[in-house]
Amino acid sequence: MKRLIIEDIDNFLIELGDGFCYVKNEYKIKLGDRYNYIDLLLYNIKYRCYVVVELKVTELKSEHIGQIEKYVNYMDKNIKTIEDNKTVGIIICKKHNKYIIEYCSNENIIASEYKLN
Numbered sequence: 001m002k003r004l005i006i007e008d009i010d011n012f013l014i015e016l017g018d019g020f021c022y023v024k025n026e027y028k029i030k031l032g033d034r035y036n037y038i039d040l041l042l043y044n045i046k047y048r049c050y051v052v053v054e055l056k057v058t059e060l061k062s063e064h065i066g067q068i069e070k071y072v073n074y075m076d077k078n079i080k081t082i083e084d085n086k087t088v089g090i091i092i093c094k095k096h097n098k099y100i101i102e103y104c105s106n107e108n109i110i111a112s113e114y115k116l117n
Contacts, residue, residue, distance in 0.1 A: 006025055019046030021045060023050075024040075029078075039054050049086060049087055054068050056091060060091060
């Protein structure tokens with residue numbers, strides 16, 4: 001799934017909505033003594049915030065939400081500037097034979113359907 005999105009990143013960003021810009025895939029962060037990799041790091045110029053995207057080939061699990069919240073908190077504490085708004089998290093996962101986008105932040109979770117062509 002990640003390869004398909006990266007190969008067609010322009011269309012993926014358009015489908016997400018206005019203002020999304022690609023920063024990097026496999027964005028490396030260090031949590032304690034371990035390195036972790038954010039699947040996709042985006043920035044939204046309209047909302048002035050980083051967007052952490054995690055891609056899962058399974059149904060949404062509670063550990064996915066914990067993982068992305070950890071990444072969002074890392075970005076807010078270590079990368080974003082005072083001019084940036086809080087980081088947003090997006091989990092793209094498989095559910096009922098469809099791909100689903102789950103938007104996660106520390107305050108709410110919003111679900112919206114997303115299909116890969």
